[in-house]
Amino acid sequence: MTTRRGQPALPLDFNLPRDWREIQGRDGRTYLQFTTHMVTFYEQTYGEHSRFFMALRGGRLIGSKCTTCAQVMVPAATWHCPNCNFAEMREVELPHRGILAHTAPVTVFPSASFIGDAPFARGYVDVATDAPIASYLPSRLRTTTGLERPGIFVKGIELKLVFEDERVGSIRDIFWVPMTEIPPPLRNKQPLLASELNFASPVPPEVKKDPAKAAAKDRAMAAMRKLASDVERSRRAQADLANRAFVLGIKTGGGDFALDVANSRLLIREGLPDKSDFILVADDPDVFRAWVNDGSLTDAAVEGSLWLPNKEAFQVLPALDRLPRSTRRDLREAK
Numbered sequence: 001m002t003t004r005r006g007q008p009a010l011p012l013d014f015n016l017p018r019d020w021r022e023i024q025g026r027d028g029r030t031y032l033q034f035t036t037h038m039v040t041f042y043e044q045t046y047g048e049h050s051r052f053f054m055a056l057r058g059g060r061l062i063g064s065k066c067t068t069c070a071q072v073m074v075p076a077a078t079w080h081c082p083n084c085n086f087a088e089m090r091e092v093e094l095p096h097r098g099i100l101a102h103t104a105p106v107t108v109f110p111s112a113s114f115i116g117d118a119p120f121a122r123g124y125v126d127v128a129t130d131a132p133i134a135s136y137l138p139s140r141l142r143t144t145t146g147l148e149r150p151g152i153f154v155k156g157i158e159l160k161l162v163f164e165d166e167r168v169g170s171i172r173d174i175f176w177v178p179m180t181e182i183p184p185p186l187r188n189k190q191p192l193l194a195s196e197l198n199f200a201s202p203v204p205p206e207v208k209k210d211p212a213k214a215a216a217k218d219r220a221m222a223a224m225r226k227l228a229s230d231v232e233r234s235r236r237a238q239a240d241l242a243n244r245a246f247v248l249g250i251k252t253g254g255g256d257f258a259l260d261v262a263n264s265r266l267l268i269r270e271g272l273p274d275k276s277d278f279i280l281v282a283d284d285p286d287v288f289r290a291w292v293n294d295g296s297l298t299d300a301a302v303e304g305s306l307w308l309p310n311k312e313a314f315q316v317l318p319a320l321d322r323l324p325r326s327t328r329r330d331l332r333e334a335k
């Protein structure tokens with residue numbers, strides 16, 4: 001069983017430079033401030049939760065079921081029913097399929113501990129659907145169809161339980177995927193492992209080429225080329241792109257184009273590139289004109305009007321989103 005020994009509890013690069021500086025107090029006086037730290041390490045048991053998390057490590061999902069009222073708790077938070085004078089609860093094996101109990105939110109701007117993980121979706125899954133009373137299991141939700149976005153994890157859809165290949169005994173050892181995305185031969189497999197599904201190269205959605213959208217695409221190209229030429233004269237915008245290099249192939253209903261970032265410059269080209277880091281899809285080309293006019297590609301991705309394959313693609317958007325404002329500030333100051 002995995003123990004992940006040898007990895008530090010606190011990341012080794014989690015640190016601050018030793019520093020002394022003068023700061024202004026609320027009373028207007030000057031005070032001296034220095035950087036220091038406070039760390040406490042401790043070992044914690046899972047207590048009564050241990051059985052549940054040990055089962056996850058073994059590729060099983062269990063609940064505790066009251067022998068009196070038949071309610072099922074998942075996670076198995078206690079083994080003595082709080083509703084029946086602490087009557088004994090027995091272990092029940094739960095199915096690896098469930099129903100999403102409510103439409104799940106997609107978290108885009110998470111708290112500090114989850115920054116590398118965003119965007120992500122999580123929701124409450126009804127697993128013990130046969131029980132008279134049952135809790136919902138809070139879990140991660142993932143899709144094989146690209147970045148998590150609205151419209152996928154809606155109330156009532158059927159979900160398949162998937163286990164990470166390497167498990168430690170954490171609620172992050174499991175996640176759920178819409179059953180319709182699971183190849184039929186795998187739908188009854190228990191446990192189904194993450195490595196048996198393809199998350200790495202999702203198929204981009206089809207866009208119907210619509211001649212009515214060609215004009216919108218031309219307007220978007222003109223706006224982006226203007227932005228690219230403004231970047232040539234904006235040190236702020238060039239700083240936004242410094243040390244970044246990527247090629248985006250972009251499919252829209254009005255036609256395809258490429259967006260290159262290299263050497264602190266932006267380049268817009270007609271047609272899909274031969275090689276790209278990411279393929280993005282937007283049925284409406286206006287998504288890109290709106291971006292140049294102080295909109296945001298991040299917002300478009302969050303709303304679902306811009307399709308992205310994965311988080312890595314999402315992480316290139318903030319630098320692009322800064323360009324319209326950076327160029328405008330620099331060009332205004334130059335006047």
Ligand SMILES: [Zn+2]
Nearest residue numbers: 066069081084
């Ligand atoms: Zn009970």
